[in-house]
Amino acid sequence: MARLAPQPIPQPEMKRAHRRASRPAGAGAPLLDPLVHERVRLGIVSALAVNASVTFPDLKKLLNTTDGNLSVHARKLEEAGYISCTKSFDGRIPKTEYRLTATGRQALERYLNEMEGLIDAARKPRA
Numbered sequence: 001m002a003r004l005a006p007q008p009i010p011q012p013e014m015k016r017a018h019r020r021a022s023r024p025a026g027a028g029a030p031l032l033d034p035l036v037h038e039r040v041r042l043g044i045v046s047a048l049a050v051n052a053s054v055t056f057p058d059l060k061k062l063l064n065t066t067d068g069n070l071s072v073h074a075r076k077l078e079e080a081g082y083i084s085c086t087k088s089f090d091g092r093i094p095k096t097e098y099r100l101t102a103t104g105r106q107a108l109e110r111y112l113n114e115m116e117g118l119i120d121a122a123r124k125p126r127a
Helices: 039-050 056-063 067-079 102-123
Strands: 083-090 093-100
Touching: 039 056, 039 067, 039 083, 039 093, 039 102, 056 067, 056 093, 067 083, 093 102
Parallel strands: none
Antiparallel strands: 083 093
16 A cells, blocks of 8 residues: 655744745755645636736636635735736726736746645655
8 A cells, every 4th residue: 555645734824925935944845835825826826827817706706716715815915916906997897807916926936836846756756
């Protein structure tokens, strides 16, 4: 029977959005950016990475989440400077649109690079 590698203990979410995950000196395993790593927030930045902009209702449908949940996660990303939010009206209907910022794109790239490193390490046979 194959043994599974121990799973890392989930990191608690940081209190301030502008703090970034960092690697302790001499540590081999990366710490993933908790702002990006959470499922809904990863979905938001991923959707915005492949689209110039996405509206609130489209993100809600794409991520299969509630208004409140999406709003809270989007606000965290906005406070960190990862996404920008534009509110306007289409006639009398409010329209909220999100875009990925340069900072958000860099954070996503770092996150993807760390994940690729983890995947590569997991696929290497152990001696």
